[in-house]
Amino acid sequence: MPSEKTPAIVLRTVEFSETSLIVTLFTREFGKISALAKGARRPKGPFESALDLLALVRIVFLRKSSDVLDLLTEAKLDRRFRAGARDLNRLYAGFYVAELLAELTDTHDPHPELFDAADQSLLALDGQISPATAVLWLELTALSRLGHLPTLDVCAACSREVEVVDRVPFGLLAGGLLCAACRSGQRQVVSVRAEIIGTMQRFLDATMDWRELVIPVDQRGELRGLLNNYLNHLMGHRSRLQSYLNGLTAADRGR
Numbered sequence: 001m002p003s004e005k006t007p008a009i010v011l012r013t014v015e016f017s018e019t020s021l022i023v024t025l026f027t028r029e030f031g032k033i034s035a036l037a038k039g040a041r042r043p044k045g046p047f048e049s050a051l052d053l054l055a056l057v058r059i060v061f062l063r064k065s066s067d068v069l070d071l072l073t074e075a076k077l078d079r080r081f082r083a084g085a086r087d088l089n090r091l092y093a094g095f096y097v098a099e100l101l102a103e104l105t106d107t108h109d110p111h112p113e114l115f116d117a118a119d120q121s122l123l124a125l126d127g128q129i130s131p132a133t134a135v136l137w138l139e140l141t142a143l144s145r146l147g148h149l150p151t152l153d154v155c156a157a158c159s160r161e162v163e164v165v166d167r168v169p170f171g172l173l174a175g176g177l178l179c180a181a182c183r184s185g186q187r188q189v190v191s192v193r194a195e196i197i198g199t200m201q202r203f204l205d206a207t208m209d210w211r212e213l214v215i216p217v218d219q220r221g222e223l224r225g226l227l228n229n230y231l232n233h234l235m236g237h238r239s240r241l242q243s244y245l246n247g248l249t250a251a252d253r254g255r
């Protein structure tokens with residue numbers, strides 16, 4: 001049985017027995033894993049309370065066959081997620097990051113760049129950067145890395161270029177902008193302001209430092225609504241945290 005080492009982010013912990021936890025981790029080298037952490041609930045257990053939600057840890061685990069839990073043998077704390085202690089908006093934003101990673105990625109399917117992005121966004125949430133900025137950047141980066149990014153310049157149905165002026169039709173099921181010819185045949189189409197598409201493109205522009213980006217206040221509600229709808233279709237259900245994200249939009253004015 002191979003013993004594997006990797007940095008990881010704690011996405012979820014569930015009590016398994018009086019002394020053990022089942023931990024869902026997003027690992028840098030192996031993607032999402034679910035592992036049994038024996039003794040993790042004992043005060044002086046082998047994991048020294050490293051298995052906190054959203055903590056960045058270095059783990060060693062034994063990889064089992066696909067239908068059994070992996071076995072966690074070591075977890076050392078690199079960084080705890082502290083933002084939640086000072087600001088509820090940052091706490092919910094952190095929970096949402098964990099939910100996105102858990103829902104959108106598959107077990108044992110590694111995405112190191114997405115891991116690094118998640119690490120950066122959690123670090124940003126722990127600092128001074130607007131939670132709305134950190135959340136939007138991670139959402140778009142995750143969609144991009146996982147091959148689910150909606151088209152923002154060409155028609156999602158026929159790949160012809162779409163002129164983005166005034167308002168443009170956006171197909172939630174088709175996966176992005178729609179040209180005039182394709183629009184009529186599509187279900188679940190919303191009309192989106194051109195500025196909203198422009199903001200999403202700026203957040204995806206790797207030549208810009210996303211930490212410097214601010215979402216204009218008058219775009220926040222519409223942008224949040226669009227991403228909520230798009231992600232709900234992708235995940236097949238409504239995120240339980242979205243009502244908090246809407247609150248984040250309202251509370252988080254400016255930076």
Ligand SMILES: [Zn+2]
Nearest residue numbers: 155158179182
């Ligand atoms: Zn088209």
